[in-house]
Amino acid sequence: MKWSELSDNWCPVARTLSVVGDRWTLLILRDCYLGKSKFEEFAESSGMTRHILAERLKRLVEEGVLERRLYSDAPKRYDYVLTEKGEELRPALRIMKDWGKKHMPVRREAKA
């Protein structure tokens, strides 16, 4: 089965994961919860490639998790802010943060 077919799965967990259950997407949300909103901020903070970042942002906007907002007219610049729908995933990230702190100690040097 392809991942893309998951958005109509009977299981609500699967449908949620069809939006945020890939590599990187939840890291974008983490940055949003930390107050970041700009493309360059996400790119630098997460270490993901600009290619993938652009794709994921597009999808998050399509799904109504983020909103693309014009914040500068000249030159045209857009950033990304959480919608209410996006805010409601915050508790899940909080649990992952606590779980990581407890169960996933850093072994080598931190990189980013």
Next chain:
Amino acid sequence: MKWSELSDNWCPVARTLSVVGDRWTLLILRDCYLGKSKFEEFAESSGMTRHILAERLKRLVEEGVLERRLYSDAPKRYDYVLTEKGEELRPALRIMKDWGKKHMPVRREAKA
């Protein structure tokens, strides 16, 4: 940046995601929370390929999220059960379930 380098990130969310933040892994955990434990159960329930399933189970065992358990001597058969570490991610899945119910309605026919 490669995904595999994420396990030593400074951010505990990133470290958590280095284990469960890919396509399919959280779906395995969902099945575990629903009481499933067998390879064939996971394969059928999630719709993922056996190839990927085997890889993900191996990783979850390595990370101490699941435990591989001999449940039949002849023929040798193994299944997978949650450790305490694995149990502690359950609340995150619960949030995703609620989020999916609220924000991700099924559009077409359910498949699996």
Next chain:
DNA sequence: CCCCTACGTTTTGTTTTGGAACTTATGACA
């Protein structure tokens, strides 16, 4: 004019995934 910022897109080569067939060990049936 030329360089800087910032949000992307394109290109190229590598890695991961999807799908299906195959393996191994055993029990059940006839």
Next chain:
DNA sequence: TGTCATAAGTTCCAAAACAAAACGTAGGGG
């Protein structure tokens, strides 16, 4: 004895996703 079924994987190959780096675009500042 031979054939079928079960269950946990493994192997193969083509297709899709990804990483890295360069390029594009639309101003602003010196």
